[in-house]
Amino acid sequence: MSLTSMGDPQEQQLFNLTRTLLQQPDFCALAQALTLHLRQADLAGQAAIILTADELHPQVRYYGVKDNGESVIKMDELALASGPVSHILSRPDMLHCDVAAFREAWPVLAGCGLYPNFSYYGMLPLASDGKIVGGCEILRDDDRPWSEKERARLRSLAQIVALAVEQIQIRLSDSQHHKLLCRERNDFRLLVAITNAVLSKLDLDELISEIAHEIHNNFGIDSISIVLRASRRHRLKIYSTHYIDRDAPVHDRSEVNEQGTLSERVFHSKKMLLLNLHQHDSLAPYERMLFDMWGNQIQTLCLLPLMSGDNILGVLKLAQCQEHIFTTANLKLLHQIAGRIAIAVDNALAYQEIQRLKERLIDENLALTEQINNVAADFGEIIGQSQAMRDVMRQVEMVARSNSTVLILGETGTGKELVARAIHNQSTRNGRRMVKLNCAAMPAGLLESDLFGHERGAFTGASAQHIGRFELADKSSLFLDEVGDMPLELQPKLLRVLQEQEFERLGSNKVIHTDVRLIAATNCDLRQMVADRAFRSDLYYRLNVFPVRLPPLRERPEDIPLLVKAFTFKIARRLERNIDSIPAETLRTLSRMEWPGNVRELENVIERAVLLTRGNVLQLSLCEMMPPFLAPAPAYAQPEAEPLRDDEDEYQRIVRVLKETNGVIAGSRGAAQRLGVKRTTLLSRMKRLGIDKNSLLAK
Template identity: 35%
Template sequence: MTDPSLIESRRLTQYISDAVGSVRDPQELFHTLTDKLRLMFKFDSAVIVTIDKDRRYVSVFFEMFLFPIAQGFANEKRLLAGSWFEPFLAKPAVATVSIGDELRRHGNDSYPILKIFYDAGMRQIVLSPLLSGGEVIGFLNFVSRDEKAWSEAERDLLASVTSPISMAVSNALAYDELRQREAETAMQLAVNNALMTIRDRGQMLLAVCEQISKLLPVVYLGIRVFGDDGTPRLADNFMHDEEGRFISVSTEERLSHTGDEDAMRESRELIAHPGVYSGDRFLQLARESRLVAEVQERYGICTIISAQLWDAPGSHAGLIISSSRRPFEETELATLNLIIPQLSLALQNLLAFEEIDTLRQRLEGERTYLKEEIRAVHNFEEIIGTSAPLAAVLRRVSQVAPTDATVLIQGETGTGKELFARAIHTLSPRNERVLVRVNCAALPATLIESELFGHEKGSFTGATGRRIGKFELADGGTIFLDEIGELPLELQSKMLRVLQEREIERLGGGKLIPVNVRVIAASNRDLQKEVAAGRFRADLFFRLNAFPIFLPPLRARTGDISMLALHFAQKFAREFGRPNRPIRERDMQELKERQWKGNIRELAHAIEQAVILTDGPVLDFSTILTPRSRHLAALSPNPAKGIQSMAIFEEEVREMERTLILDALDQAKGRVSGKGGAAELLSIHPKTLYTRIEKLGLRKRYHT
């Protein structure tokens, strides 16, 4: 007669085999199996543990505890060496373990899970090895309150039902491994796609973050690239927002106590020692690193992975990810390493392209300015004169030029401030680099910040690409800020910071860019009066006024007028292909006696007109230098001279009209119509003025 228990065990074994073949969800399967096992064996809780391929760690695969256990404790991997499973690997067989005896033999600290069991009232563990291909891949464990001796028949029965369970665990592990590999492959493909198709660095890295987070519990990802000198070239940070999406954040947004310099230094040290920092290793790192201690306190970070992207001459880079959900494992570093080569190559290429684009923009800008440099002889050759006031200015120029001191040039309109700025640059050690000129008065207030400091793509409407600002363009050289008094107050504070820190920040960018620039500023306003009136910042004025140079007006250096007049006569004769005609003594005398409110620029324009209008052997200033007061006096009767003829009177009226029109055209810079044109200044209709210009024969000079 067949033993009923044997029949029941066969039925159970068959049921387990059928369940293994039909139930696909592992958790559902093992819950079902545990319920069936209770029909044959007495136990309070059941646990299945597995051993990894490298036979280093043991972890819980399935558990059904009927008593409370610390959250996350069951899910942690434990070292196999020293565990209470290790003695049963050599001779795999069903065995019983007295929890109390093990604790007395090894102490409470050796096997913390046994202490948890004991405190919960458990006294015995029965374990049955799970075999696959003759190798132990884990253990089926029954945890009980009562200690009892197991007969050989019971042990054999447990061993027999463990066999199909071993197959189920082996299949589940294989399926998990396959699913993990598929997920890793999908991540690699998605990351490669992002690296190949997205050109914007921020968007590309956000896509990489999203893909990594599908396999790793990432809440923060940081990418660091450092130069050989330790200077950060790239410091991008990405964190989960409230909706679980990754967003770009700055270091200042992440940290409140750790300064940016300290954060960069400690980040550099962290990527120099790649690895997984979890458990005690993370706690030790938090004790040694202020940065890690702060993110632990502020964000609840409990684990960090540091991975090296590259370590090459000129730069080294790394990836730092952290989590507050659960500790990272070594296998997750291996997963991350799957995309490191592609990410490194793409990032290096992107940085190279950005550097090339920056150099291209800088070279294009330098080419533009070098063309201007070629057209303008930027040395003392065009600073004409030997007067004492001019000699004093040139002496100050010679003294300050070899230094890097900031220079403020002040003087009336037309005194040649740019010419002196060029002379300072030419005589300085920076003369092999470009001199960049910015006319602060000519730029709209909405564009001047972008013009000075540059902008990133998308920083404002119309910013379709990155633009290098004038300060960055002048790196290594000199920047000439003409008409600095016109700079809006809201930008004066930013200008002050640049002068103090020698760093700029592009519009829409979060990175400070160091600039090595010598600053020369100029203004035709009295900046001290502007400060007193509240239109110019006092601190900016004092910063600019490190070395002041005041240019004398032309009326203060009349001794230089003869040399200047002859210089301009020769220059314009060459430009217009005209003969080099002399200037009569009486005309030269009148040139010296005029007030020249427009200074050298006004004198140059007068000589230019004479060169263009003259047809005779000497320069003709008759329509240019006739003082308006002389014509006004001619309109009044002069008893001493007697009555003049109408012909003479009409001629003098024509001369006065010619002078008035020429003065108005000079003031309007040659424009006849429109706002600020000569017609508006003379309060006549533009058509009337065109007719009079033609009638007086002035078309050679002014084209409409």
């Protein structure tokens, strides 16, 4: 079978040229093939391809080849964008001029060193889908301008070049899309793997170890840390894994001051921080350790915030000696990974808090059981064995089962609300919660609304219906504290409720019936207020059905030691202090004081003493509270507890002291004495923290 050759040599030549140009892999190769053809056809000595990315705001890309075959690519050149290509965009026809006209029209471009010596310049528009996408630039180095016939050939050639440009763009686009799809697929697989790996971990140490393993395996990063805020203010906990030996990573946990660290900057800004650290830079301890670990090489650090909504939980800190790790694509993926890690850390911290609260609840239940066993069950939090308090408790027992109104009288700080709660708890209404209101704490204009409620639109700002305290206390008890401060104009309405057991909400004429047992309290002399016309006499007699007078603390000094012990142990538990002893001389001295602020003042003094105590014996500076002539002799000085150093937690402090005392726990030189706790307390903490003295000393 014979092949039929093309009859016209020019058609054969055009076919060969078209095939050659369409086979070029990129734009520089296309410019080189075009230059070779133009030289052979004696049409030009040099050719280049100039493409625009945007028709309205061209970002020019120049593709050419030097005589030695070296590719030349220039992008986003302002001189190119405002050069001949801008001319053909507005007038899509061949541009041609001599070198003098070129230099006059575009002097910046002529002096940029991009062009060799030439005599005539030409640019042919390249069109694709009816739009000008750039130009084919040609240079002629002899003195012959292009003839009309040559220009026609060049225009035909530009159409073939435009087809070749379009083919190259399609191939490059397909290749880029394929690479993008492959990367997106791989990134998605990685995100799924990390999500599955970390979200199942609730233990913080296990979670951080898994995070480090996944990031090292997928990114080749050798130092991975999670930075969280410690329980102490301005302190950071750092959980780190370093892959110095890839088969045996080093896990480290430390606590450092937050001030001056890179993590502090991320906590404040909530933004990623990417930087190179040099050995001579001012470094925090963690960064200094990185230089020591990796032989003083420049460290590239990436710190990513771990965000939960608008709150920052911590910082993901990544360190590597090579800069190329943190590419734009990798940073985008690491941001997504940080979001998954934040969820996992939030879950782990919540689980940790639940476990802590669980343990605390067990402790509080034990303490509550002990308190219930030590205090009469019927009187809850009321502490006192004096005759005056026995009289109060007898009165409470007498009136509790009735529905009579009770008026509790006593100075500020004597515990009037505790007595009101005891009355309610012993009444037949104790199945519902007691409702309370402090008349002195509520502005006069709002007190009526808070007591009786209001309808929507009853007054300016009443945008919704409001249920009052009397309505909430139906079938229960209502405790009105500081009833002597109730405005005169409101007292008749209160009297009506007490007498008729009915009222109307503000803005309504509907009568609401209520079954409320009222317990009122005041530190005022209501009888004198009635005489001074500052309190209605009819309301006073209605409230004063069953008065209960609470004695001030100075009238029951025998109760002070009981109160001091109860307050000490309650406050110590709340502040997580271990105080199990109170000097007898302290109790005697406190019992001799007047206490103008009553029980509340005593409790405040004890709280201050607990805060200042170091060790397990309550330390109270009586000199600050008493005149010099009443100050007692100094009690036995309890040695202060070994202080907690900046770089250690409770576990590390106990281990250090055990090593320094050679494992001796009891005695004047033992670890318990150094730590300011009892021997049994220290043994209990060692058991809780998993500290084995024998294995510790064997190392």
